[in-house]
Amino acid sequence: MKAMILAAGKGERLRPLTLHTPKPLVQAGGQPLIEYHVRALAAAGFDELVINHAWLGQQIEDYLGDGARFGVRIAYSAEGEPLETGGGIFRALPLLGDAPFLVVNGDIWTDYDFAALRRPLPAAAHLVLVDNPAHHPHGDFHLHAGLVSDASAAQPCLTYSGIAVLAPALFAGCQPGAFKLAPLLRQAMAAGQVSGEHYAGRWVDVGTHERLAEVERLVMEPR
Template structure:
């Protein structure tokens, strides 16, 4: 399986930290945020990676190179302007191939095990959901059994980790567009599976949350 790490966000909420450093290269626990994703993917046997970038993207390529330092192979999908999640994935489909692939938001930290994720052959997506954090108390989607629905109770928060079949993007056109409408259409057809992850997960969306993660990792031992 191939995997894509989304790393094209501008990180406005992280300013001024992201004025001169792309968010994926901000450090916690002594290393860049994106390194945790690469190491976890490699540990799960996923070594063919695609990383998109826009803001200060050259720094990401310079820092990670071809991925050999991590025991993986990295190819890049540069975006002149950030294409949002849906547009960014669509722009990288030629690098991701025809089989289902894993996508991880670059601005989360989690202990989700990629090797344990599996989607039905008839599904278009498989989403990992987590308990609602304080900054998203209303959640995103409902989970009934192993089916993800746009509505229902209780709602959980999408972790930013999911499997996608390329067919999810059939009919899309190049450019910036969100992923959520495609997922909701697939949910309406009963073609989105999922699970509730009860382990560690943190959305690194603000300097305060970055500091919280740094403190957690620094004192992990």
């Protein structure tokens, strides 16, 4: 199974850190955010990675190189301008192949064990959901009996972690350009084709300076 790290975001809320540094290379605990993913994926047995980038993306390529020093092979999908999550993944599909692949947002930090996702995909997508953080109290999706459905006022929801396994068929009929992933997922949910799991471990969406400081604290404290 291949894995894709989404690294095309501009990270405007982390300015001035991201004025001259791409968000995935912002450091926490003395290590760039994206390096945590690369090392964790390698440890989980993923040796073929695809990374998309846009804003200052050459810096990401210069830092990670071909991945050899991490024990992986890295291919890059450069975007002239951000294509959003769906469009970025669609553009990278030729690099990802015909089998289901793992995808992880480059701007999260977590201790999730990616090896848990190296198993057959029973549906069009499998999402890892987490408890709702303070900045996103209402969550995204409902999880029941291993299936994920769209948010409803009558149902408790969890937050999408930015970690998933996707089947290439999820993008059937899509066209090149910028588009979001969520509508594709909701369409698959309506057909009962999205499975999920609830992860209760450590996870941070590193979108602000305050949350970056939280990662710094988590990295330094003993497990």
